[in-house]
Amino acid sequence: MALLEVKDLRTSFFTDAGEVKAVNGVSFNLERGKVLGIVGESGSGKSVTAYSIMQILASTGRIVGGSVKLDGQELVGAGERVMKTVRGNKISIIFQDPMTSLNPTYTIGRQLMEAIILHTDRDRRAAYERAVEMLRLVNVNEPEKRMKQYPFEFSGGMRQRVMIAMALACEPDILIADEPTTALDVTIQAQILELMQQLQEELGMAIILITHDLGVVAQLCDEVVVMYAGSICEQGTADEIFYHPCHEYTKGLMRSIPTADTAGTKLRPITGTPIDLLNMPQGCPFAPRCDNAMKICIRTRAERMRINDDHAAACWMNVKAGADSGEIVIEPKQAQAQEGGDEHE
């Protein structure tokens, strides 16, 4: 059994302009000790997926369907009492901006100890020791002295280390890192990624890494989920996604990244702009920007198709490519739905 099973998760925000389906049927499994990357552009629903798992959505947002199972325990609809035992203890989260995630009026030590006292039965003395130990673990020099300092006395990289220390203080099974290095400089980013990799190996927790940076994904992740407009368009092992992308959006993303080889040539970007979630088309959400869109793409949304054991994608191009060779198997449930849909025509 997977540590975390997310199945057909749907989260909507109810705004004055209408219902925004920010997460629209997301399913994935996270195994113990693995690093799962969720990539996508702004507005693709990657952060909302994480916030839905933690159930820390803004007041207009609500999980409207699906299930999130942690170690077999259903979290959707479980209530705030259960979630309080999950957050911090079993799943921790670190946010993008280390500048605003810490309270500027409390010392680092007090904030670290608060988290530890709240989630464990340690007394102040033990919590202090644990906090110092955690700071040492994330390579903060002179932790005893640093405990007495305020966030403004820390640099961006140091603050993110404190956030990681805080998140890991209660030894969670899962660490969700929401763009953990986006606000940091490259050399500091390298330090933090190195630290996360090392801690992951030492403590054996699973990580969900949310990022828009495919470079960071390539470095850290075992598995990758690519999101577009609230849905998963492709998922699989990192090697599969990077070397055999099977969704037109993923292919477009890979082409858009400048590398040493593209110097002096034109990039081949994805045309158009990301879709407005209030006006979702009937077919594939990526079809309006897709160079290879076919009639069926505009009419019917492709369901998740199995490419091989380690790889699935929701793109009709795979059917076109694999139909004759019989390599592509549409998963049974979706295949039936598809047949049902065809009868109408």
Place this chain on the structure above:
Amino acid sequence: MSMNESAVRPLIEIKDLKEYFNINMGMFRSKPLKAVDGVSFSINKGETLGLVGESGCGKTTVGRTILHLYKPTGGEIWYDGKKIASKEDIRAFRKKATMVFQDPYSSLNPRMTVSDIIGEPLDVHRLCATKQERQERILQLMDYVGLNSEHAARYAHEFSGGQRQRIGIARALAVNPDFIVCDEPVSALDVSIQAQVINMFDELQERLGLTYLFIAHDLLVVRHISDRIAVMYLGRMVELADAAEIYDHPLHPYSKSLLSAVPVPDPKVARANKRIVLTGDIPSPLNAPSGCPFRTRCPYAQERCAEEMPPFDEVAKGHFVACHRVREIN
């Protein structure tokens, strides 16, 4: 570079540029913050010079000081073989040199329509005689950056980040400049949009013969767009060379670690990649280390590095490095 060496003439020349900000320390004391401390380089006509470095290294200040948005504390700025000295020079220079800003959200006035935003430089420099001419010019500029004419009457908030950046670029092009300082123009954009804007910079350069100073922290983007790359650290230039040269054979220990820290979007390369992870943070420019600014984080630092500032020497043709031990460590 296809052009004959002798035919290539620098459009912009920066000589020993210094920009110090006075920081109030309380009790009527102030201390200079040396944001840029003796930077020299030149950019040839039609060339793109990439300027990279981490936050606080002074790369944005260099761009802004060149355009005299800040008054230079010291040094000289030459444009097209002429030194910019008087107020009139600055005024004339600003018709030839403009800027594209990083944040497409805060750099556009939310109370102005797109045509007002793009038309403002035309009005300021009195470039259009009639309303008709002004309108035509605005539509032409919008066409350059791929905006439709029906966008002209809209406000900036109605556009996505990528389109806003296009508006900002159209505004920069309004005075028909030769030289544009692009200050992190794509770092606020998503990957797919970023590629569109990068291509647009390329196309505009070919079409209008523009010269760019391209400031960014994303080394992959800079490598893609630049002819030459300069690396800055703590207000000083540490390395300058051809883009391919610096990317494949960086000589300064800081450039080496900076390049090795770039996450490569390729799992197999990333796993095999030996990153040079620097310890510690960038020192505050208020308390810059003596001698070489990089010595506190440099794995090769010796006593000498603390005592004297390394000169910015040409170690190979067109390849400048500021490091005492450049020959020993490579």
